[in-house]
Amino acid sequence: MTATEKLYQLIQSLSENQINEVLNFAEFLHQKQLTPPQAITPGTLTGLRGIAKRPGSAPNDDDLRAEYTDYLTQKYQ
Known part of the structure; x- marks a missing residue:
């Protein structure tokens, strides 16, 4: 018996x-078969780069750790 049957x-x-x-x-x-997959064109995501950038230089690991620790401390007090 075939799959169709x-x-x-x-x-x-x-x-x-x-x-x-089933029909849907x-x-x-x-x-999906008729539409070829669309690749992300170069530059599509690069326009978002820096949208949430902080002023000044990038924080180092210690700064991020301290900031996250402060955030958790304030949140769960």
Whole structure:
């Protein structure tokens, strides 16, 4: 028995709502097959670089650790 035949037999036992779900999924797979995957074009994410940049130089590990410790201390007091 082919996969098509198995699917047809299975669908006959489903409710109309379940058949609609199967149909929606099959249409999704079909559309996915037709649409080639889109690569992220160069420069797309680079425009976001620096959006949350702090003024001044980048903090070192000790500064980050101290800042995070202070944050946790304030949050859980």
